[in-house]
Amino acid sequence: MEKKNFRIKDIAHASGVSVGTVDRVLHNRGKVSAVALKKVMEVLSKNEYKPNLIARLLGSNRSYRIAILLPDPDQDPYWGIARLGMFQAENEWQHYNIKLVTFPFEMLHKHSFEKAAAKVLESRPDGVLIAPIFYHETLPFFEACHQKKIPFVLFNTNIKESKALCFIGQDLYQSGRVAAELICMGQSLPAKFGVLHVDEDLEDSVHFLEKEKGFKEYINETFESKADVVSLNRTSSSDFSFKKKLANLVSDPHLKGVFVSSSHGTTTAATLLKNHRKNNVRLVGYDLLKENTEYMKDGIIDFLIHQKPQQQAFLGISCLANYLVFKKEAVHMNLFPLEIVTRQNLDSYVKLSEQKENGQNVTYKPVII
Amino acid sequence: MEKKNFRIKDIAHASGVSVGTVDRVLHNRGKVSAVALKKVMEVLSKNEYKPNLIARLLGSNRSYRIAILLPDPDQDPYWGIARLGMFQAENEWQHYNIKLVTFPFEMLHKHSFEKAAAKVLESRPDGVLIAPIFYHETLPFFEACHQKKIPFVLFNTNIKESKALCFIGQDLYQSGRVAAELICMGQSLPAKFGVLHVDEDLEDSVHFLEKEKGFKEYINETFESKADVVSLNRTSSSDFSFKKKLANLVSDPHLKGVFVSSSHGTTTAATLLKNHRKNNVRLVGYDLLKENTEYMKDGIIDFLIHQKPQQQAFLGISCLANYLVFKKEAVHMNLFPLEIVTRQNLDSYVKLSEQKENGQNVTYKPVII
DNA sequence: GTGAAAGCGCTAACAA
DNA sequence: TTGTTAGCGCTTTCAC
Numbered sequence: 001m002e003k004k005n006f007r008i009k010d011i012a013h014a015s016g017v018s019v020g021t022v023d024r025v026l027h028n029r030g031k032v033s034a035v036a037l038k039k040v041m042e043v044l045s046k047n048e049y050k051p052n053l054i055a056r057l058l059g060s061n062r063s064y065r066i067a068i069l070l071p072d073p074d075q076d077p078y079w080g081i082a083r084l085g086m087f088q089a090e091n092e093w094q095h096y097n098i099k100l101v102t103f104p105f106e107m108l109h110k111h112s113f114e115k116a117a118a119k120v121l122e123s124r125p126d127g128v129l130i131a132p133i134f135y136h137e138t139l140p141f142f143e144a145c146h147q148k149k150i151p152f153v154l155f156n157t158n159i160k161e162s163k164a165l166c167f168i169g170q171d172l173y174q175s176g177r178v179a180a181e182l183i184c185m186g187q188s189l190p191a192k193f194g195v196l197h198v199d200e201d202l203e204d205s206v207h208f209l210e211k212e213k214g215f216k217e218y219i220n221e222t223f224e225s226k227a228d229v230v231s232l233n234r235t236s237s238s239d240f241s242f243k244k245k246l247a248n249l250v251s252d253p254h255l256k257g258v259f260v261s262s263s264h265g266t267t268t269a270a271t272l273l274k275n276h277r278k279n280n281v282r283l284v285g286y287d288l289l290k291e292n293t294e295y296m297k298d299g300i301i302d303f304l305i306h307q308k309p310q311q312q313a314f315l316g317i318s319c320l321a322n323y324l325v326f327k328k329e330a331v332h333m334n335l336f337p338l339e340i341v342t343r344q345n346l347d348s349y350v351k352l353s354e355q356k357e358n359g360q361n362v363t364y365k366p367v368i369i
Numbered sequence: 370m371e372k373k374n375f376r377i378k379d380i381a382h383a384s385g386v387s388v389g390t391v392d393r394v395l396h397n398r399g400k401v402s403a404v405a406l407k408k409v410m411e412v413l414s415k416n417e418y419k420p421n422l423i424a425r426l427l428g429s430n431r432s433y434r435i436a437i438l439l440p441d442p443d444q445d446p447y448w449g450i451a452r453l454g455m456f457q458a459e460n461e462w463q464h465y466n467i468k469l470v471t472f473p474f475e476m477l478h479k480h481s482f483e484k485a486a487a488k489v490l491e492s493r494p495d496g497v498l499i500a501p502i503f504y505h506e507t508l509p510f511f512e513a514c515h516q517k518k519i520p521f522v523l524f525n526t527n528i529k530e531s532k533a534l535c536f537i538g539q540d541l542y543q544s545g546r547v548a549a550e551l552i553c554m555g556q557s558l559p560a561k562f563g564v565l566h567v568d569e570d571l572e573d574s575v576h577f578l579e580k581e582k583g584f585k586e587y588i589n590e591t592f593e594s595k596a597d598v599v600s601l602n603r604t605s606s607s608d609f610s611f612k613k614k615l616a617n618l619v620s621d622p623h624l625k626g627v628f629v630s631s632s633h634g635t636t637t638a639a640t641l642l643k644n645h646r647k648n649n650v651r652l653v654g655y656d657l658l659k660e661n662t663e664y665m666k667d668g669i670i671d672f673l674i675h676q677k678p679q680q681q682a683f684l685g686i687s688c689l690a691n692y693l694v695f696k697k698e699a700v701h702m703n704l705f706p707l708e709i710v711t712r713q714n715l716d717s718y719v720k721l722s723e724q725k726e727n728g729q730n731v732t733y734k735p736v737i738i
Numbered sequence: 739g740t741g742a743a744a745g746c747g748c749t750a751a752c753a754a
Numbered sequence: 755t756t757g758t759t760a761g762c763g764c765t766t767t768c769a770c
Contacts, residue, residue, distance in 0.1 A: 007747060018757040023749070031755055053464050054427050055747035058762045095422050171717060181713040186555020186649075218713070280555075338714040344550040344587070345707040348540060376763060387741040392765070400739055424763035427746045431765095 006047050014047070015039040026051070053326055063097030064324045066317060067125035069116055070155065071133070072104040077289050078263045078309050079107075082155075085313030086129070092314075093321045100317070101125065108201055110134045117141045121148070127320040128152035129313075132159050133205060151323055153316045153330070157207060165323055166330040168316050170338060172207060175305055176214025176259075178338045179284045182303045183257035184222050187280070192228040192254040193219055196246075198265030199234060208261040215259050228254070234268075250276040263287035263307065270295040288341065288349060296346055306339040306349065375416050383416070384408040395420070422695055432466030433693045435686060436494035438485060439524065440502070441473040446658050447632045447678050448476075451524075454682030455498070461683075462690045469686070470494065477570055479503050486510045490517070496689040497521035498682075501528050502574060520692055522685045522699070526576060534692055535699040537685050539707060541576060544674055545583025545628075547707045548653045551672045552626035553591050556649070561597040561623040562588055565615075567634030568603060577630040584628055597623070603637075619645040632656035632676065639664040657710065657718060665715055675708040675718065 008026070012019045017036050024032050025040045026049075032040075073080035083102075090100045101123060105116035113134050120128060121144050128145060130152055132138040142162045145152050154167040183193060195215055200208050216229050230249060234242040249255060250273065258281065260269040266285025270292065273283060282302040285292060287309070295301040319330040341349055377395070381388045386405050393401050394409045395418075401409075442449035452471075459469045472489050475481040482503050489497060490513050497514060499521055501507035511531045514521050523536040552562060564584055569577050585598050599618060603611040618624060619642065627650065629638040635654025639661065642652060646669060653672040654661065664670040688699040710718055 005747090008749095009747075019748085020750085020757055020759095021755085024756090027749095029750095033755060036756080050463075052427075052747050054423055055762090056749075058423050058427055058746090058764095059748035060750080061762050094419075174713065174717060178711065178713040181711055335717060335720065337708070337717045339706070340709040340711065340714060342547065342550055342709065344543065344547040345709060348543060348704060348706045351704065374763090377765095378763075381741095388764080389741055389766085390739080393740090396765095402739060405739080421763050424746095425765075427748090427762085428764035429766080430746050 005052065006049050007052070008049075011040065011043050011047070011049060015043040057096060057325065061097075063099060064126040064321070065099050065101055065123070066127045066129060066320050066324075067120045067123060068100055068102040068104075069120050069128055069130040070102075070104065071107040071131060075107050076264055078287065078307075081287075081289075082309040082313040085310035085315075086317050088310070089314045089317035089321070093317070093325075096321060096325045098317075098321045098325070107133070110137050113137055121145075124148070125150060126324055127165075129155055129316045129320060131155045132157050132162070133207075135159065138162075151320065153319050155312065155316050157205075158333075166319050166332050166334055168312050168319070168334045168336075170307060170336050172210035173214040175338050176211035176216075177218040178214075178305060178340065179211070179259045179303070180215045180218035180222070182340065183259060183282050183284055184219065187256045189223055189226055190254045191223060191256045192230070192249075192252050193256060194249045194258040195229065195231040196258060196260045196265060196269050197231070197233045198260065198262060198268045199236065200262060200265070211259075211261045246272065255281050257282040257284065260285040263289055263292065263309075266301065266304070267291040267295070270300045274300055288346075293346060293350060296341070296343055299343075302342070304341040304346075306341050308336055308339070312336060374421065375418050376421070377418075380409065380412050380416070380418060384412040426465060426694065430466075432468060433495040433690070434468050434470055434492070435496045435498060435689050435693075436489045436492060437469055437471040438489050438497055438499040439471075439473065440476040440500060444476050445633055447656065447676075450656075450658075451678040451682040454679035454684075455686050457679070458683045458686035458690070462686070462694075465690060465694045467686075467690045467694070476502070479506050482506055490514075493517070494519060495693055496534075498524055498685045498689060500524045501526050501531070502576075504528065507531075520689065522688050524681065524685050526574075527702075533701075535688050535701050535703055537681050537688070537703045537705070539676060539705050541579035542583040544707050545580035545585075546587040547583075547674060547709065548580070548628045548672070549584045549587035549591070551709065552628060552651050552653050553588065556625045558592055558595055559623045560592060560625045561599070561618075561621050562625060563618045563627040564598065564600040565627060565629045565634060565638050566600070566602045567629065567631060567637045568605065569631060569634070580630045596625075615641065624650050626651040626653065629654040632658055632661065632678075635670065635673070636660040636664070639669045643669055657715075662715060662719060665710070665712055668712075671711070673710040673715075675710050677705055677708065681705060 008019050008022050012022045015022070017040060021032060021036050022040055024030065025037060068086060070082060071079045073083045086100060090098060103116040103120050106112040114137055121141070128150060132154060138159065142152070146163065151165045154162060154164045156169050158167040158169060195212050197208050212231060219227050219229055232242060232245050232249065258269065258273065260266045260283070263286040266287065267289055269285065270283060277300060283300060284303040284305070285301055286305050287307050288304060292301060292304055296304060315334060319334070322328040323330060377388050377391050380391045384391070386409060390401060390405050391409055393399070394406060437455060439451060440448045442452045455469060459467060470492060472485040474485040483506050490510070497519060501523060507528065511521070515532065520534045523531060523533045525538050527536040527538060564581050566577050581600060588596050588598055601611060601614050601618065627638065627642065629635045632655040635656065636658055638654065639652065651671040652669060653674070654670055655674050656676050656678070657673060661670060661673055665673060684703060688703070691697040692699060
């Protein structure tokens with residue numbers, strides 16, 4: 001019953017060649033005569049051979065370096081959380097000799113990105129995790145990676161023509177629709193809604209505009225274009241015209257809800273709106289930043305869409321690691337579900353992440369949920 | 370820089386003993402003289418030793434059998450989905466020599482459970498995954514496991530005094546509160562709500578009653594006990610008194626929402642209510658069964674709380690496997706987040722699970738999200 | 739009690 | 755182009 005696994009040695013024996021030759025065939029490392037090849041292939045076609053990856057790993061005693069090309073985590077808590085996930089992944093993969101090297105760049109400066117990207121190439125990594133937030137500046141980097149045969153995983157922003165190993169993120173358009181659905185539920189005309197972008201570089205980032213598009217389209221479908229949707233964009237914390245427009249929006253008696261397009265923006269908006277809350281004005285934003293969960297408990301924020309930066313980053317590293325260590329191709333589009341957090345399920349999310357932070361749930365062999 | 374890892378061989382060398390002795394110390398397999406012990410301990414305290422788990426695995430060429438003691442998947446789709454997750458886990462862990470042996474029992478028959486449990490013990494497994502839905506009948510089984518030092522993981526129903534390796538499930542009380550929150554959102558008095566239990570053995574299962582409790586308490590808090598909540602319990606598909614009560618409930622003009630406490634019950638309820646839907650009556654149920662997602666798209670079901678049976682089962686196996694293979698203790702309470710599925714985020718969930726089913730996302734080394 | 743040595747299955751260097 | 759062999763780090767058996 002407990003059929004012993006079919007090993008390389010068995011293949012060699014069955015086909016009358018040596019393990020060396022079998023190995024060469026299995027990995028087409030060349031230097032195999034046609035006749036030997038044929039014999040081995042024949043045996044291979046008759047018996048199912050599953051390589052023992054554990055042994056493979058131990059035998060080829062090599063290690064891998066993954067370069068991390070993401071925005072500086074000090075400039076935005078979102079990236080800080082993502083970084084947590086990466087290091088967690090590094091920890092999980094430590095026995096497989098995976099090492100991370102980080103190359104942070106400044107979120108709003110293309111030049112800083114280009115410098116970091118150049119350094120990444122210079123370091124000749126075995127793989128790259130990258131958030132390609134600057135479209136034009138990223139293309140030559142991808143080109144270089146292809147030439148050097150360095151696999152890379154896209155994070156957060158998808159660039160389809162990049163031919164990346166995979167993309168990890170969410171459907172942003174749909175994310176906006178979810179926000180709209182939550183804001184509209186049980187509401188009726190006349191209605192006005194606001195979309196807030198806080199300190200984003202909208203020029204360069206389709207990210208936030210995609211969300212807005214989904215948001216608006218859902219609202220128009222639901223209220224047959226009879227609801228008013230205004231979009232406000234704060235360019236800096238001293239943006240005076242924004243303040244005026246926001247005050248204007250908040251004072252509108254028909255205002256039913258406000259949607260903020262980023263996680264840190266959600267915190268800012270909640271702070272600004274704290275004193276203006278009216279009963280039926282809903283605030284929908286992103287992510288379980290500490291401040292956001294507190295504002296939710298205080299009743300300021302009604303819904304948070306969870307982007308799971310930590311888990312996304314974890315998966316990003318894992319995709320690369322699986323590819324490098326096990327030659328395992330990843331799913332090309334890895335879209336995370338759009339998880340909805342409310343006051344009543346908030347705890348079930350927060351407690352979970354606390355467990356993770358305590359390292360209690362750190363497995364030697366990580367697990368997909 | 371690339372400091373080579375500190376190996377058993379190094380410890381042996383540094384402390385002037387053989388690798389055999391070091392191994393005996395590390396695993397206290399006894400038969401070590403005080404003086405040898407001291408020397409090794411000294412070296413160990415000065416250098417951090419991280420065993421190479423990969424090598425360990427290859428060296429000790431052993432395999433593990435995990436017994437699965439869950440309800441027959443043919444009797445309830447929930448358990449069918451759970452089974453999927455288990456086999457997925459088995460696949461992921463195949464290189465670590467983990468084998469699953471299933472012992473299904475009938476959901477409504479204690480005796481069937483007892484027979485299956487006896488068979489499990491007889492098979493002398495290395496670990497057990499169990500859904501202890503019959504409280505009294507399970508206790509002696511736990512006792513036996515302790516005596517035989519067989520670790521077990523609780524699934525779905527928690528029994529605190531069992532001293533299990535871990536419990537995997539959700540906070541049921543809070544689950545009911547989430548359902549109530551969703552049903553109440555934007556609603557106003559006068560209001561009536563229904564709780565439906567379909568074909569459950571309420572006698573034996575705190576499971577469904579916990580959900581109902583959370584549901585009722587939230588509603589009473591929200592409407593200051595001025596809303597009416599009725600609980601209906603169908604005992605069989607031919608339960609006539611249930612049909613009458615349900616017709617009664619549905620015809621009530623103040624009915625604002627109905628909550629169903631199980632996944633298959635949600636399907637049944639949706640079928641029954643299909644023709645009775647009124648605009649502001651919300652239907653909240655459980656899980657992404659095919660039928661449920663279709664009823665959601667059709668507008669019959671408004672919210673589904675995702676219990677993630679597949680992922681829970683996957684994690685259950687992984688907890689055991691990690692414990693057996695890596696001696697890694699699990700988090701004792703592994704409560705899954707209470708995920709809310711709506712029409713707008715449904716696709717982001719369904720697409721994901723399709724990827725998984727296609728096996729595209731099957732990693733050699735599974736990953737926690 | 740202890741150490742030496744033979745695996746585990748695969749890789750990779752080297753000699754033929 | 756091939757076969758042989760010495761690892762990878764740990765476990766486990768078996769003499770001493």
